[in-house]
Amino acid sequence: MPSGLQALLGLFLLFAAAKIGEELFERLRQPALIGQILGGFLIGPSVLHWLKPSPNLDFMAEIGVMFLLFQTGLDTQPEEILEHGLMSFLVAVLGVLTPLALGWWFALAVGENPVTARFVGTLLTATSIGITARVLADFHASRTAFGRVILGAAVLDDILGLLALSTLTSFAGARPSLINMLLTIVFVSVFFVLVLVLRRTAWPRMNRRMSGWRARSPVWSFSLVLLLGFSVMSAYIGLAAVIGAFLAGIFLSESNEIGPLRQQAHAVGSFAVPFFLANIGLKLNTADLFSGRAMFLIAMITLIAIVSKLAACGLAALKLGRKDALRVGLGMIPRGEVGIVVADQSLRIPAIPNQYYSIGIAMAVLTSIIGPLLLRLVMRPPAAAASPVSAAAKPLSSACEPPGG
């Protein structure tokens, strides 16, 4: 029983720390997911020593990150990219390639091995849709031209970021040949395309037939089976399991009961995701953060993260005028969920020095705080009385709230 009590106490402490951190950061108008990470960091070995990382907590964190990316997938509408046309596409692609290349080049320049260099590049690719969506909603700007460009680009961005992660994890051990990397990209692309096609063809028909199933909440049960099944398939073909979780979410986002489904996923997410985020903080190592070289690397990588997105996305959106192009660039800065997930995966790749886990998390935290801060500076204050347009923007913005928040 003492070992059972220990495990239970660990779950309680980590969960409570995450939730208190979330509430505090919400009150400070800062991203909730950062509050949850800091909650775990505070009770962990670096500060209060109340709790140590353990296999049980890692296991719960695994479940948590699956639900985090499942929720991200559920909130993703790939059709939105088309809707906002060429500009979203351009912003996303330039905004992924520029930081990927710059990060990769920088890590090689400071003498890291090729796998680590690819990791640093991958780390910088994906914008956190949740954090910027929150700022846009605060300013009733979700339905403006630049708001739509940001949200559309961030969707494609997530997909491209997870594609980059796929090639990273599947060729972590060996020195990758170009052929093998291309093969993975083709493989993953086929998986993505298959999901995108089936969700509009086979799934709606299947979904309708489920009303005849007898078990309670059949669609939710099926969704959970699909989530676990896609995750297993991903892991089986050598990708991170979270890619499957994300694809399961995208697949199901076309359901005719998407409202209840999102609520159910949110109910489980509220339980499971805090374990992932707080565990991220628990594993943060102060020694890795506060050495001279680490601080240099964090400062440089964060700077590259900010400048590369700002320049690439701003340039791609220049047609909107200079002011709105600046807003697009600033809105794409925060690396939240996907950056944290990429950093977390690095712990499984022996070729990447452990230090880079903490550096990656620090970059994600810093960009998630700095991005919204800068964006708020160049936004108009919200209209005192909500206009009909801004009221109509509400449902979209709430659908885009950070799943972890």
Next chain:
Amino acid sequence: MPSGLQALLGLFLLFAAAKIGEELFERLRQPALIGQILGGFLIGPSVLHWLKPSPNLDFMAEIGVMFLLFQTGLDTQPEEILEHGLMSFLVAVLGVLTPLALGWWFALAVGENPVTARFVGTLLTATSIGITARVLADFHASRTAFGRVILGAAVLDDILGLLALSTLTSFAGARPSLINMLLTIVFVSVFFVLVLVLRRTAWPRMNRRMSGWRARSPVWSFSLVLLLGFSVMSAYIGLAAVIGAFLAGIFLSESNEIGPLRQQAHAVGSFAVPFFLANIGLKLNTADLFSGRAMFLIAMITLIAIVSKLAACGLAALKLGRKDALRVGLGMIPRGEVGIVVADQSLRIPAIPNQYYSIGIAMAVLTSIIGPLLLRLVMRPPAAAASPVSAAAKPLSSACEPPGG
């Protein structure tokens, strides 16, 4: 990665087996929780050998049983016992003491040690409210006099059964002195009474103040913290963690957002509970079930389970007339959730032979199938057109559906 893949594959197989079992049993109009147990049993080492018990699966099962009893607590309205008056009370108390005493006596008579004897008694105490509620709802009988007596008694029954479990787990090692057992009962009773009082005094005030919290779904987040916190407290004072989970559910059943709360608990339950139930089946050992002595014990203990509830509860309800008294007696036969939880706890008590785990599960499965079968025989067929009374009975009956189903 292979070990991660293994763990993930285990989760997927166990979950899918549980859900398929649930759906099949619903179609056969049999209790869904039995279908989930059989799903795990079929893919386990006794039959198909697809999956073996593992620490990760046990951990998920722990989370599952916490949510199972949390949901049971949420659906419990302790006030219902008062509402249905003395008869529910009498049915519950006699219906707990008779099988407890008979089971205890029987195990001693066949030569088992005192701890095992107390275990067999405890196993037989608690009726499964979900299974009978389902039958009553099918016959639109939830609001009849005998229906109310059954539902009221089953609530008290659960509480008494978990009290009995408390004394079992806290004195499993040593030969218990009468003083120590009385102390535990006093201790647990104080915990129960405190929860019952605070839920009507402090909680409603606190609940109202939560509307000012900023994090998403504050009441749900607080409920999860409370669930983990009460479970830790229970384990800390030497009780089974599930007792705390049950008390957390009872505490929160007085919330002003009880509807959403039940839905959120159900969403997590749909994910977590199948792991508990299917894992029960996975751990079932055919060798323990099919020896001559095991079959004798299963037959005798199941017989005692049926006869003791039928006689004690039937007699206590005799005032309703012989026909309704028979229905009350039959309605109290199924031992579902709580019986399975008690059997599961036995694996942690070294003094109890492992065989009794499988015997306990077999008894719970058999009574859960035989009870509803007999009850259906003595019920009137449902009215072709639902009367206003039976329509009014719907919300109650759906609130009482088995959380595992």
